[in-house]
Amino acid sequence: MRLRFRLNGRDVELDVPPGRRLLDLLREDLGLIGTKEGCGEGECGACTVVVDGQPRLSCLTLAIHVEGKEVLTVEGLAQRGGLHPLQEAFVETAGVQCGFCTPGFLMAAYALLLRNPHPTPAEVREWLSGNLCRCTGYKQIEEAVLRAAEKLRHVQEA
Amino acid sequence: MRPIPAVKPKDLSEALQYLAEGGKPLAGGTDVLVAIRKGQERPKLLVYVGELPELRILRDTGEGLEVGAALTHAELLAHPATERLPILRQVLRTIGSPAIRAMGTLGGNLVTASPAGDSLVALYLLEARVRLVGPGGERDLPVGEFIRGPRQTALAPGELVRSVFLPYPPGQPHSFFRKVGRRRALVIAVASLGALVWVRDGRVERARLALGSVAPTVLRPRAVEEALVGRPVAPEAWEDLVPLLSAATQPISDLRASADYRRKVAGQLLLALAQALPSPA
Ligand SMILES: Cc1cc2nc3c(=O)[nH]c(=O)nc-3n(C[C@H](O)[C@H](O)[C@H](O)COP(=O)(O)OP(=O)(O)OC[C@H]3O[C@@H](n4cnc5c(N)ncnc54)[C@H](O)[C@@H]3O)c2cc1C
Numbered sequence A: 001m002r003l004r005f006r007l008n009g010r011d012v013e014l015d016v017p018p019g020r021r022l023l024d025l026l027r028e029d030l031g032l033i034g035t036k037e038g039c040g041e042g043e044c045g046a047c048t049v050v051v052d053g054q055p056r057l058s059c060l061t062l063a064i065h066v067e068g069k070e071v072l073t074v075e076g077l078a079q080r081g082g083l084h085p086l087q088e089a090f091v092e093t094a095g096v097q098c099g100f101c102t103p104g105f106l107m108a109a110y111a112l113l114l115r116n117p118h119p120t121p122a123e124v125r126e127w128l129s130g131n132l133c134r135c136t137g138y139k140q141i142e143e144a145v146l147r148a149a150e151k152l153r154h155v156q157e158a
Numbered sequence B: 001m002r003p004i005p006a007v008k009p010k011d012l013s014e015a016l017q018y019l020a021e022g023g024k025p026l027a028g029g030t031d032v033l034v035a036i037r038k039g040q041e042r043p044k045l046l047v048y049v050g051e052l053p054e055l056r057i058l059r060d061t062g063e064g065l066e067v068g069a070a071l072t073h074a075e076l077l078a079h080p081a082t083e084r085l086p087i088l089r090q091v092l093r094t095i096g097s098p099a100i101r102a103m104g105t106l107g108g109n110l111v112t113a114s115p116a117g118d119s120l121v122a123l124y125l126l127e128a129r130v131r132l133v134g135p136g137g138e139r140d141l142p143v144g145e146f147i148r149g150p151r152q153t154a155l156a157p158g159e160l161v162r163s164v165f166l167p168y169p170p171g172q173p174h175s176f177f178r179k180v181g182r183r184r185a186l187v188i189a190v191a192s193l194g195a196l197v198w199v200r201d202g203r204v205e206r207a208r209l210a211l212g213s214v215a216p217t218v219l220r221p222r223a224v225e226e227a228l229v230g231r232p233v234a235p236e237a238w239e240d241l242v243p244l245l246s247a248a249t250q251p252i253s254d255l256r257a258s259a260d261y262r263r264k265v266a267g268q269l270l271l272a273l274a275q276a277l278p279s280p281a
């Protein structure tokens, strides 16, 4: 099929089998390897991207699911050269260790802050419950998201 | 993974044509794509029905809510119309993770017909009707007849679930849902209990109960529902119903839990319900 969608703020058009996984399309066809494949079955969240403002697992998403949609991957987070406040906060709190799970956590957290700029720690934990991390023990990730929420609020107020 | 042939029909009639040719419906993909990945299924054609406008209605008829099969759990949770059905929101909130809720649909959960399907608990409690559409037109079935067994439904080849009608329960019942699972998110229930309970003067006036994961399908333990009528709302007054509830279950042992454990959990959930209801002053 001729697939058209928006990816990280740009219009993209390419020929793909309609049943191709979004994950493969991003990594193999478009060379965006920030999005990771952990389990391939919906259980780990490593492949999370944001589609029309909602978190979505790219391992369980086909090309037809994103036709005409707005897709954001970790490559689209850092804009204007610098890191996104979420990324900065992950670095500052050591929420990144081996980093394999990080793009998925970042994108899930991004979707949370879109709808809820003032999450409580419990809300952060609940929201990120579909993302697994074998390194950090989660506490640092929770802190990173809360810290980023605060930074973003300052940015908006300024 | 080799891509499965897939199509995105532009409307319902085109979708039905593809189904007539042997296609399999695809909505959010959170069940069917996992099954394909695990090699349990290899459909020859996936027909994407997730964005068909006919399957995305949400209509308040005054008597209840007609919900399009392709609405996602997240959409239903966010829609003001579901406020009148707190039990629906209670069950949907516990499904998977935010991403799974943003992808998975009510129709997909229904057709998967898992005894652990959380939305089914609400559908059984509300006595929902399932509206099917196929080459021969439309037909309606009560949810208990639509679900035939684990992973078995009354869906005929070539048919789609178009919508689910959720009647508003009469009066002001208390609604309750609790699910016991192994990991907080994602993992499917070991046992769950949902209830609508009408209470008057500290006593149960009427009760509807639905149990998940403890039988081949979601189950309404009618004997317990009847025995509850007239009981004071207090766990002590319900103790003798625990064995009755356990007897109603037909649990299996699997990787997640043994049959015996499931039976015990179901009993404890009944007492948790008694505790959660406002007790007589
Ligand atoms: C990690 C993970 C966690 C999960 N956690 C839970 C949980 O906590 N509770 C729970 O209940 N479920 C859970 N699930 C299962 C799943 O997410 C739900 O059952 C979901 O609602 C399925 O909807 P879908 O749109 O993704 O279905 P799909 O996978 O698209 O389809 C499922 C089935 O329904 C059929 N179908 C879909 N739409 C229609 C239609 N309109 N008419 C006819 N047939 C149709 C398909 O052909 C297929 O057989 C989980 C799944 C994953 C991967």
Ligand code: FES
Binding pocket: A036, A037, A038, A039, A040, A041, A042, A043, A044, A045, A046, A047, A048, A057, A058, A059, A060
């Ligand atoms: S790779 Fe998609 S959820 Fe694990």
Ligand code: FES
Binding pocket: A095, A096, A097, A098, A099, A100, A101, A102, A132, A133, A134, A135, A136
């Ligand atoms: S940092 Fe290694 S898996 Fe999370």
